[in-house]
Amino acid sequence: MKRRRWARASERVRAGEQFSLSVNACLRKLSAGIRTLSGAWGKQMTLFEAVEGLDSLDDDSTIYAAEPWTGTSHAITLSEPNERVRAQQAAKLGLRYFLEVSIAREFLDGWATNFAQPPSPQEKCLRLIKYATNDA
Numbered sequence: 001m002k003r004r005r006w007a008r009a010s011e012r013v014r015a016g017e018q019f020s021l022s023v024n025a026c027l028r029k030l031s032a033g034i035r036t037l038s039g040a041w042g043k044q045m046t047l048f049e050a051v052e053g054l055d056s057l058d059d060d061s062t063i064y065a066a067e068p069w070t071g072t073s074h075a076i077t078l079s080e081p082n083e084r085v086r087a088q089q090a091a092k093l094g095l096r097y098f099l100e101v102s103i104a105r106e107f108l109d110g111w112a113t114n115f116a117q118p119p120s121p122q123e124k125c126l127r128l129i130k131y132a133t134n135d136a
Contacts, residue, residue, distance in 0.1 A: 047073040047098070051125040054108070057101045062087070064095040069129045071122065077101065099132050107131055 045053070048071035050063050057063075058079050064087070065075040076095060078086040087097065099107075108124055119127070 045075050047071055047075040047129070048121070048125045050075045050077060050098075051104070051128050052121045054101060054105050059102045059105075061101045063098040063101060063104065064090040065098045066094050067096055069098065069133065071125045071129075099128065104128055 047063070047065045047069060050057070050065070051071075057077055061077040061079040063075055063077050065073045067073070074095065075098065076090065078090060090096075108128060111127060112119055112124075
């Protein structure tokens with residue numbers, strides 16, 4: 001009886017270890033894929049870094065980011081001409097369309113006119129996430 005319990009317990013431990021290993025393997029693949037994708041098409045960044053560096057991004061680029069969207073979400077920018085293919089590859093890595101760079105710039109420029117002082121980069125990022133989630 002005790003041997004059977006021990007065998008069942010050790011099977012559960014092994015199953016838990018296999019689950020943990022498979023989750024870790026998936027995370028490593030995702031991380032490696034993001035590095036590969038960003039290495040081929042640009043710098044790996046966070047969504048905050050993408051929003052903060054909007055002025056240095058190409059107008060024809062599109063921002064893709066991992067959901068749920070926060071300032072620390074992994075993000076990449078993809079530009080024309082092969083955007084459809086790149087968007088499919090971004091989707092395979094768990095990255096979803098966030099906004100086009102030109103739209104993000106235009107929105108933030110209009111929004112910032114409502115303030116006496118320019119909004120902080122954190123405020124811009126949070127507002128752009130809200131806009132992308134609810135209005136875009």
